[in-house]
Amino acid sequence: MAPEDKNSSQLLLGIDIGGTSLRAALAVSPASILAKARRPAPADQPPDAMVNAISRMYRELLEEVGSNAATAVGVSSPGPVDTVAGALVDPPNLPQFTTVPLRDMLQQALGLPVTLENDANTAAIAEHRVGNGQGTRHMAYVTLSTGIGAGIISDNRLVRGARGAAGEVGHIKLMVDGPQCGCGQNGCWEALASGSAIRKQVLHQIEGGRSSTLSDCNPSSIDAQVVFQAAQSGDPLATAVLDQAAYFTGIGLAAIVDILNPEMVIVGGGLTQMGDRLLGPAFKTCRDHIFPLHEKSLRLAVSNLGDDVSLIGALVLAQELGQSQDDVQ
Secondary structure (H helix, E strand, O other): OOHHHHHHOOOEEEEEEOOOEEEEEEEEEOOEEEEEEEEEOOOOOOHHHHHHHHHHHHHHHHHHHOOOOOOEEEEEEOOOEEOOOOEEOOOOOOOOOOOEOHHHHHHHHHOOOEEEEEHHHHHHHHHHHHOOOOOOOOEEEEEEOOOEEEEEEEOOEEOOOOOOOOOOHHHOEOOOOOOEOOOOOEOEHHHHHOHHHHHHHHHHHHHOOOOOOOOOOOHHHOOHHHHHHHHHOOOHHHHHHHHHHHHHHHHHHHHHHHHHOOOEEEEEOHHHHHOHHHHHHHHHHHHHHOOHHHHOOOEEEEOOOHHHHHHHHHHHHHHHHHHHHHHHO
């Protein structure tokens, strides 16, 4: 695309805020990204540091594509997100963000209209518009990562709930007397089958004297991927922990299916890199525990948008925000 075309296009800015990385993209459409950038996320610094980092990345991307400005901004962020207030509300992976009006802060810093959604919702939007969920009217996207969350599409619309916090499925209670979750409750899906839960369970068992090839590892080096690799090598403890995580993942998916009766459930997030080792038994458990009527139309799939899913969703949000403003004008 020639520079003059870029300058005349309605450029979109997408931002994906993570607990460890900050990503940004300029695009002419969600399916046509011109430039991307990734930086470490200043998650342990005050919110102003995040806003400043996003501003710098935006200027760098504009210079890279030879343009002057974008028209709208979509932001994907760890939840909980109050979409009415445009604020982050105590997200566990951003300890400095306590009811932070991020939307207004970014609008002031960038001089652009901004829309803000939690990362599971933005991923669901991406899958529904340009991913495996295209053509469905009713679908759910479930992210299996450090935490667990979901974005819900019903009749082609994102379900946000009263304050934008719908889809916090990681806090469905699956075991009343189960381990404590980061939310303070016990037995949440996230406390039983997330990446952080897998790590904590292995460390807890090792501290209790359970034999494992991971016993000699530095505890700080053990994460879900390390546990997966140990299970692949036949480690009994790692195998047992992953078997439990797969089971509770299946039970959690079954709860979503029974409540929503979607045409499709798409899973994404870092834990899907375990492939059939986790998802094979999880999908089977899901199908074994759902209401029979749901089984007739249900499809279970893995995201085909990979690492970019929330970033693409943020660009969809920016596009729809820009279109809504054009309609008003």
